[in-house]
Amino acid sequence: MSEATEDIVFHAEKIDKIYPGTKALDQVSFDIRRGKVNVLIGENGAGKSTLMKIIAGIEKPSSGKLYLEGREVSFDSTVDARAEGIAIIHQELCLFPNLNVFQNLFMSSERTQSGMLDDAEHRKLAKEVLGRLNYPIDPDTRVGDLRVGQQQMIEIARNLLIPNLRILIMDEPTSSLSEQEVEVLFKIMRELTASGISIVYISHRLEELMRIGDYLTVFRDGKLVAQDQTKNIDLAWIVRNMIGKGKNYPKRSQEVDWSKRPKVLEVKDLTLPKSGGGYLLNKVSFDLRQGEILGLYGLLGAGRTEVFECIMGLRPLHTGQIIKDGQPLQITSLVDMIGHGFALLPEDRQRDGLVQTMNIDQNIALTNIAKYTDRWGLIHNHKESEATDAMIHDVMIKVADKNLPILSLSGGNQQKCVFAKGALTNPSIMLLDEPSRGIDIGAKTEMFQLIYQYAERGLSLIVVSSELEEIIAIADRIVVLSNGIKTAELTGADITQQKLVEASYKGHQAA
Amino acid sequence: MNKNDLVMTILKGRTLIVLALLVLFFSLASESFFTGSSLLSISKHVALYGILGIGMTYVLVTGGIDLSVGSIAGLAGMVSGLLINKGLTLFGQTIYFSVPTIVIIAMLIGMLIGLINGLVITKFAVAPFIATLGMMYVARGLANLTSNGATFPNLVGKEALGNTGFEIFGRDIAGFPVAVIILIIIAVLAFIVLRKTPFGWHILAIGGNNRAARLSGVRVDHDTVLVYMFSGVCSAVVGIIATSQLVASHPMTGNTWEMNAIAAAVLGGTSLMGGVGTIVGTVIGAFIIGVITDGMVMCGVSEFWQMIIKGLVIVLAVIIDQYQRNLQARMALQARNANK
Incomplete structure (x- = not known):
């Protein structure tokens, strides 16, 4: 088929999406081609999921227009989008585990007979659609009892039931499917496209994309950077476009012979089983030297956060050895690990980092408050206040009055408060999970300065980041995880975007 | 000082303002209200709600709730009555305890029930509402037994x-009523612990954001159990005082008092969502409940109207509370934008 004869079912024109502090989409114009598999690829946070949410009516664009069949449309909710035949299958399943298969399939589109639910019809239609998927599950099975892969198929079946389905968006649908299930899915996708339905497909499995995709679009930093027909491109083209030229963060300039520095932490064969089989982490080993900044890179779900959770005693099921300053540690609880000199900056600031009901001062002092008491066990206001003042100054939080609510601060300053809370315990090892997430570029640079400054003082840090430029700038050494396996360890000149991307996709291609 | 600041100041002082207005109103409505003897009798009731409310405030601050406080009070009263009138019979031997010992035993029983509440909630992940609802029945049954x-x-x-x-x-x-003296002692201690000790900070953090508190090294389960134990002890103390006031113990004593305790805390600005609450507020809240209840009785308002008015006051308090929180959030946002 030539370019000229192809028609466009959906067109997004110059879409901007601005969140507080970040621009998730920047002047993106994107076409969905009729009866094709339109593939999107890009790093985490590149903007592809945001664009899909806008098309499916979950989010509204900050500016820009949407055209369906040449007619301008705007969606206030997924219900609006569904009415136009646009459906989305999320990465995270949106099923009701307490209900059975046909109840899930017909939720909010129930068939009735004189006002009563027509379950006979439900069962019949459910069997039909599941038969079409080659997936004969009993419609009366409780969805919570199904495997994740089976649940994924139910999610797909639910969307197939939408009348006049025009566009089906699939956000990483294969991440939990077995190889056999992927084959079935691909067959279905081919059938759907043959019947004129257009598919948008997001995945991190490059090999799959090359196989199933007709058109491929690359996103980077909220921009659409390249697109072409799949038959014209190769893997090298994708990787080249994904990493791009890049932003410039100040790189720590120093020449250190790390082998002369003592090892403060050794992690040996860290393994964490996944509930329902498999591993979240599989024999991951690395070490950390004094004053070093170790980067931990990987895609979503590669096991980065789990490494931190194991070290901090939040994952009692892990096996393997954690050795600090030559002493093997018996990891029992988070409180003990803080006592051993560890500090954690969690990934989700609002959920795990801040106590929103407390003020700035209370948040910073929270972990260490028991250190500022007099002999009666009462908090010594002067001591406590001096300590938080010094820390606010040290981490450069800009604040007029530390008794203001924590939420009166900007995202960057909130993040510095979480950092300050950890730093106040005077740790020897800090674990930072996405320290620059959700903060603007100026605050990011300051956060990096902070990290350098603490490393200079002899603190050892492990930093998780999904941003390539960021982790390359900040880390002295980088460990790459993919599907719970350590796939690379890079130092010095070996640290390139190319190598990081390749290593982070390794486990995926083998699957 | 702009308009928002002024509104905020009024909102923050609203419990005291409401209390003052109520006292003024009932003084005008009933001649007998603002007299020494009736104020004394009100204060005895207030002491009961206040002590229960203080324990409840601790629980609410962690984001929990304790529905068993009334039943624990009933049980503590019954145990006191049993030990005084019948003694304890073990292996055919009947022992009588001194009053201080009896008080300690009753308080230990309250503490033990609180411990069970806390363990069920933290170790078995039962919602506080359900765990303490169950305990409400169990303790009431034990009191009757x-x-x-x-x-x-x-x-x-x-x-x-x-x-x-x-x-x-x-x-x-x-x-001066002993009950009020006990209320003052408990209130001062509870105030100091909540405001001036690491434990107090920790429970405020648990209610404000449980996950963040845990990751900050707060021993969430341990502290939560302690809070329910404290609430249990407060309830037992109330049971002892109420029994002593009547010089008799009845198994239904304290029935529905958990509602007065929650109302006192909520009127005083404690949030049912956790993380926010003050002891001073709760004591004022207890006074409001006491003044409304006894004031209406003195004015001859029927019991049925009393219920309706009490109910309205509580809901109104929470509506104003929500309004204050929204205003606070808006002002924080403004401050944040001004900072930029």
Whole structure:
């Protein structure tokens, strides 16, 4: 088929999406081609999921227009989008585990007979659609009892039931499917496209994309950077476009012979089983030297956060050895690990980092408050206040009055408060999970300065980041995880975007 | 000072303002209201709601709730009555305890029930509402079992048995009700612990954001259990005072008092969502409940209207509370934008 004869079912024109502090989409114009598999690829946070949410009516664009069949449309909710035949299958399943298969399939589109639910019809239609998927599950099975892969198929079946389905968006649908299930899915996708339905497909499995995709679009930093027909491109083209030229963060300039520095932490064969089989982490080993900044890179779900959770005693099921300053540690609880000199900056600031009901001062002092008491066990206001003042100054939080609510601060300053809370315990090892997430570029640079400054003082840090430029700038050494396996360890000149991307996709291609 | 600041100041002082207006209103409406004797009798009731409310405030601050406080009060009263009138019979031997020992035993029982509440909630991940609802029935059943539903009357003890003096907790010392003295002691201690100790900070953090507190090294389960134990002890103290005031223990004593305790805390600005609450506020809240209840009685308002008015006041308090929180959030946002 030539370019000229192809028609466009959906067109997004110059879409901007601005969140507080970040621009998730920047002047993106994107076409969905009729009866094709339109593939999107890009790093985490590149903007592809945001664009899909806008098309499916979950989010509204900050500016820009949407055209369906040449007619301008705007969606206030997924219900609006569904009415136009646009459906989305999320990465995270949106099923009701307490209900059975046909109840899930017909939720909010129930068939009735004189006002009563027509379950006979439900069962019949459910069997039909599941038969079409080659997936004969009993419609009366409780969805919570199904495997994740089976649940994924139910999610797909639910969307197939939408009348006049025009566009089906699939956000990483294969991440939990077995190889056999992927084959079935691909067959279905081919059938759907043959019947004129257009598919948008997001995945991190490059090999799959090359196989199933007709058109491929690359996103980077909220921009659409390249697109072409799949038959014209190769893997090298994708990787080249994904990493791009890049932003410039100040790189720590120093020449250190790390082998002369003592090892403060050794992690040996860290393994964490996944509930329902498999591993979240599989024999991951690395070490950390004094004053070093170790980067931990990987895609979503590669096991980065789990490494931190194991070290901090939040994952009692892990096996393997954690050795600090030559002493093997018996990891029992988070409180003990803080006592051993560890500090954690969690990934989700609002959920795990801040106590929103407390003020700035209370948040910073929270972990260490028991250190500022007099002999009666009462908090010594002067001591406590001096300590938080010094820390606010040290981490450069800009604040007029530390008794203001924590939420009166900007995202960057909130993040510095979480950092300050950890730093106040005077740790020897800090674990930072996405320290620059959700903060603007100026605050990011300051956060990096902070990290350098603490490393200079002899603190050892492990930093998780999904941003390539960021982790390359900040880390002295980088460990790459993919599907719970350590796939690379890079130092010095070996640290390139190319190598990081390749290593982070390794486990995926083998699957 | 702009308009928002002014509104905020009024909102923050609203419990005291409401209390003052209520006192003024009832003084005008009933001649007998603002007299020494009726204020004394109100304060005795307030002490009961206040002590229960203080324990409840601790629980609410962690984001929990304790529905068993009324039943624990009933059980503590029944145990006191049983031990004074019947003693404890073990292996055919009947022992009588002194009043201080009886008080300690009753408080330990309250603490033990609180411990069970706390363990069920933290170790078995049962919602506080359900765990303490269950305990509300269990403790009430136990209270009835001590006497088969009967009342232990005339709890003055016998000189010969060395267990006299129980009625002291319902009396006055130098014209001042003992119950109020106990309320003041508990309130001061609870205030200091909540505001001035690491434990107080920790429970405020648990209610504000449980996950963040845990990741900040707060021993969430441990501290939560302690809070329910404290609430249990407060309830037992209330049971002892109420029994002493009546010089008799009835198994239904304290029935529905958990509602007054929650109302006192909420009127005082404690959030049912957790993380926010003050002891001073709760004590004022207890006064509001007491003044409304007794004031309406003195004015001859029917019991049914009393219920309706009490209900309206509580809901109104929460509506104003929500308004204050929204205003606070808006002002924080403004401050944040101004900072930029």
